[in-house]
Amino acid sequence: MKRYIPIFLVLLLSISWPEASAQGKLGVFVGGGMMTYTGDLQENPWPHGKTLCWTANAGLHWQINRRWGLQLNYTIGKVQASDQFAKAADRIARDLRFSSLLHEIGIRGTFDILPNDKWKVLPYITAGVAALNFEPKRDGVALRGMQNEGVAYSNWTVSIPTGLGVKWQINCRWALKGEFVYHWTITDYLDDVSLRGNEKWKDGFWDLNVGVIYFFQGCGSSKKGGLIEDCEELYKDVNLKELQEQYK
Numbered sequence: 001m002k003r004y005i006p007i008f009l010v011l012l013l014s015i016s017w018p019e020a021s022a023q024g025k026l027g028v029f030v031g032g033g034m035m036t037y038t039g040d041l042q043e044n045p046w047p048h049g050k051t052l053c054w055t056a057n058a059g060l061h062w063q064i065n066r067r068w069g070l071q072l073n074y075t076i077g078k079v080q081a082s083d084q085f086a087k088a089a090d091r092i093a094r095d096l097r098f099s100s101l102l103h104e105i106g107i108r109g110t111f112d113i114l115p116n117d118k119w120k121v122l123p124y125i126t127a128g129v130a131a132l133n134f135e136p137k138r139d140g141v142a143l144r145g146m147q148n149e150g151v152a153y154s155n156w157t158v159s160i161p162t163g164l165g166v167k168w169q170i171n172c173r174w175a176l177k178g179e180f181v182y183h184w185t186i187t188d189y190l191d192d193v194s195l196r197g198n199e200k201w202k203d204g205f206w207d208l209n210v211g212v213i214y215f216f217q218g219c220g221s222s223k224k225g226g227l228i229e230d231c232e233e234l235y236k237d238v239n240l241k242e243l244q245e246q247y248k
Contacts, residue, residue: 029060032209041096063215098191104131106130110196132159
């Protein structure tokens with residue numbers, strides 16, 4: 001799978017970049033926040049405070065029209081868990097723990113629930129598909145090569161990020177955003193534990209992040225509506241001189 005990722009990215013950029021420049025509104029974003037793991041070493045549905053770790057993200061955002069957007073997203077972060085955070089005696093005695101640095105790159109779609117020609121604070125839905133790299137370690141020692149459960153697994157997998165966000169359009173070029181996203185995966189070895197845990201459910205992780213978006217094109221640079229209107233096209237039939245005379 002690893003060798004196909006560069007090919008995937010080249011194809012994605014070759015398709016999306018010309019379209020973004022010609023039709024929509026292209027921008028860049030950067031952000032950061034908190035990340036937490038869900039899986040076999042999690043005792044409760046809610047995260048333990050000691051499992052909260054950092055995350056950061058960056059990428060390209062193409063606002064296609066008044067509601068639909070497309071992102072090329074790179075996320076980096078850390079996840080960790082330990083049986084020593086548990087209350088159940090059997091979990092504490094099991095004494096499993098891990099930490100892993102995560103690298104995720106993929107594409108996501110966004111859908112603004114409200115049209116951006118009427119609202120500046122815009123709640124939205126986001127979902128996509130990505131390639132995820134992970135490497136579980138215990139006390140700095142990589143666990144994957146030890147095959148603790150007699151199973152060889154790849155440190156690359158597919159993830160499906162889904163979540164909710166809110167965007168504040170400050171002006172035609174700048175916006176702030178916040179997101180709450182769950183990343184589903186198709187592996188049960190994010191934590192190097194499957195047979196010793198609940199092998200029916202795959203591992204995953206949450207991230208809560210805030211960030212800023214900068215659009216390369218201002219209000220008069222695109223023709224897709226809303227806050228990305230082409231102002232010259234919008235007011236082409238308005239006689240500005242007559243309008244000024246009326247308000248003298």
